[in-house]
Amino acid sequence: MSKIAIIGGGIIGVATAYELAKLGEEVILFEKNYFGSGSTFRCATGIRAQFTDEANIRLMKHSVERWEKLEVELESDIVFRQTGYLFLATSENEVEAFKANIKLQNKFGVPTRLIDMDEAKEIVPILNTEPFLAGAWNPKDGKANPFKTLFAYLFRARELGVDAREHTEVVGFEREGDTITAVKFRNNGKVESVKVDAVLNAANAWAPLINEMAGLKRDLVPITAYKHQLVKTEPLEPGQAEPLVCPPSWNDAYIIQDGEDGGIICGAGIEHKAKSLDDYEPTYDFLRGVLDYAVRIAPPLRYAHIVRQWAGFYAKTPDSNPAIGRLLDNFYIAAGFSGHGFMMAPAVGEAMAELISKGRSKVPLDWEWYDPYRFERGELRTSAFQIG
Amino acid sequence: MSGKKIVCRCNDVTVEEVEALIDSGVTDIEEIKRLLRIGMGPCQGRTCIPIVLGILARKTGKKQEEIPLPKARVPTRPVRVEVIVGGDDE
Numbered sequence: 001m002s003k004i005a006i007i008g009g010g011i012i013g014v015a016t017a018y019e020l021a022k023l024g025e026e027v028i029l030f031e032k033n034y035f036g037s038g039s040t041f042r043c044a045t046g047i048r049a050q051f052t053d054e055a056n057i058r059l060m061k062h063s064v065e066r067w068e069k070l071e072v073e074l075e076s077d078i079v080f081r082q083t084g085y086l087f088l089a090t091s092e093n094e095v096e097a098f099k100a101n102i103k104l105q106n107k108f109g110v111p112t113r114l115i116d117m118d119e120a121k122e123i124v125p126i127l128n129t130e131p132f133l134a135g136a137w138n139p140k141d142g143k144a145n146p147f148k149t150l151f152a153y154l155f156r157a158r159e160l161g162v163d164a165r166e167h168t169e170v171v172g173f174e175r176e177g178d179t180i181t182a183v184k185f186r187n188n189g190k191v192e193s194v195k196v197d198a199v200l201n202a203a204n205a206w207a208p209l210i211n212e213m214a215g216l217k218r219d220l221v222p223i224t225a226y227k228h229q230l231v232k233t234e235p236l237e238p239g240q241a242e243p244l245v246c247p248p249s250w251n252d253a254y255i256i257q258d259g260e261d262g263g264i265i266c267g268a269g270i271e272h273k274a275k276s277l278d279d280y281e282p283t284y285d286f287l288r289g290v291l292d293y294a295v296r297i298a299p300p301l302r303y304a305h306i307v308r309q310w311a312g313f314y315a316k317t318p319d320s321n322p323a324i325g326r327l328l329d330n331f332y333i334a335a336g337f338s339g340h341g342f343m344m345a346p347a348v349g350e351a352m353a354e355l356i357s358k359g360r361s362k363v364p365l366d367w368e369w370y371d372p373y374r375f376e377r378g379e380l381r382t383s384a385f386q387i388g
Numbered sequence: 389m390s391g392k393k394i395v396c397r398c399n400d401v402t403v404e405e406v407e408a409l410i411d412s413g414v415t416d417i418e419e420i421k422r423l424l425r426i427g428m429g430p431c432q433g434r435t436c437i438p439i440v441l442g443i444l445a446r447k448t449g450k451k452q453e454e455i456p457l458p459k460a461r462v463p464t465r466p467v468r469v470e471v472i473v474g475g476d477d478e
Contacts, residue, residue, distance in 0.1 A: 034416040034418050034419055035416075035419060036419070036422075037418065041418075041422055147419075147422040147423050148423065151414070151419075151423060155412070158413075166416065167416075233469070234430060234466060261399070261425065280459075282461075282462055287472060288472060288473070291469050291472050291473045292473055294469070295469060295470075295473055301469055302469050302470045302473065303468065303469070303470065304468070304469055305430070305466035305467060305468050305469070306463060306466060306467050306468075306469060306472070307428075307429070307430050307432075307463075307466045308428065308461045308462075309461060309462050309463070310461055
C-alpha cells in the first residue's frame with residue numbers, strides 16, 4: 001500500500017481519491033477552501049459525449065457509462081438524468097458540420113442523430129424553432145447534481161479510509177531528485193509535513209501554483225482562469241427544457257433545466273479573463289447578454305424570474321483540453337479541464353487512480369492526447385468543443 | 389400539525405434534515421447551503437440562513453457570530469427576465 005496525496009477537493013480530486021481507496025491505497029486529500037469551492041460547485045451540470053475529436057468522444061462515452069452506474073455504486077441519489085443534449089444549427093454549413101460530427105460520434109458508439117425541428121419541438125416544448133434548420137441530438141447525454149455527486153464520492157471515499165481535509169492548504173513539498181517525498185500543509189496556522197509515495201495535482205485553476213511549489217515552471221502546464229457566469233430562473237414546470245439546448249453559432253449560448261427544482265440555467269460564451277483567482281463577481285453585461293440569447297432560444301423565458309447569478313472558472317489550457325498524466329517520477333496532474341471536469345470526472349478519476357496505483361489503465365483515455373508536456377513541445381490539439 | 393419544523397420555506401427543508409447533515413460531518417455553511425438548497429430560493433436566505441446558523445452554532449459549539457455567512461447572490465430580489473431584455477418588439 002502506498003500513501004498518495006491529492007491536492008484539490010473538487011470532483012476530480014475526490015473521485016480519484018475514491019478510486020484509489022477502492023484499489024487499496026492510502027489517500028490524504030487537501031482542499032484549501034471548502035469541498036467543491038473551485039469550479040465543481042459553480043458548473044452548469046451538463047454531461048455529454050458529443051465532442052468533435054476521437055479522444056474526447058471515447059473518454060466521454062466511457063464516462064457516461066460510469067455515470068449510468070454511479071448512483072448504485074455510490075449508494076446515493078446524485079440526480080443523474082439522461083435528458084440529452086440538443087445542438088441547433090443556424091446555417092446549411094453548420095448542418096453539414098453537424099453531420100460530420102455525428103458520423104464520428106456514431107463510429108465510436110455514441111448514438112447522436114440529426115433531427116428536424118418538429119422533433120426538436122417535441123423534446124423541448126418552449127423552443128423557438130424558427131431560427132434553426134436542424135438539431136444534433138444525443139439522448140444519452142445528460143446532467144447531474146454537482147453538490148450531491150461530489151459528496152457521494154466523498155462519503156464513500158471516507159468509508160474506505162480516505163483522510164479528506166478541507167480548509168487545509170498545501171504550502172510546499174520536499175523533493176529529492178525527481179521524487180516528491182513529503183507534502184507540507186498548514187493545519188490551524190502551523191505548518192506540518194506528511195511523507196508520501198505519490199502526489200496528484202488536481203487543483204485545476206490553481207494547478208500552476210502547485211506545479212511551481214514542486215519546482216516546475218509555472219507555465220509548464222499553462223492554465224488560465226476565465227470567468228464564466230450562469231443565471232438561473234425560478235422553478236418552472238418540469239419538461240420544458242430538460243436537455244441542454246445550444247445553438248453553437250450564438251456564442252455557445254445554452255439553456256438547461258435543473259432536473260430537481262425545475263429552474264432553468266442559462267449560460268453563454270461571454271467570458272472574461274479572471275482578474276485574480278478570487279474574481280467571482282457577476283457582471284451586468286453577462287446577465288443582459290445571456291438573457292438576450294435565452295429568450296431567443298425559448299421565448300416564454302421572458303416571463304420567468306431570475307433568482308440567481310454566479311461565476312466560476314473555466315481553467316483553460318491553450319487547446320481547451322485538460323492536462324492528464326505524469327510530470328515527475330511520482331508527481332501527477334489532472335487539471336485544466338476548460339469547463340469539462342465535472343462530466344469527465346468518473347472516467348478521469350478511474351484512469352488516474354489506475355495509472356498511479358498500477359502504472360497503466362484500462363480506461364480508454366488517450367494519454368498522448370492529454371500529455372501535460374505537449375504545451376512545452378508546442379503541440380496543441382484541435383480545440384475541444386466547449387460548452388456545458 | 390405534523391410536527392415537521394420547516395427551516396427553509398422556499399425549498400421545504402426541515403430542522404431534522406439540517407441536523408442530520410451536520411451529524412454526517414458537513415459543517416461548512418457553503419456546503420450545507422448547496423446540499424439542502426437552503427438560501428438558494430427566491431427569498432435569498434432571508435428566513436432560513438439565520439436559523440441554520442443557530443442550529444450550526446448549537447451543534448458545533450461555536451458562537452453564531454464566528455460562523456461566516458454564505459456568499460449572497462444577485463439579484464437581491466427575483467427580477468423578471470423581460471425587465472432586463474426589454475420589450476417584445478426587438
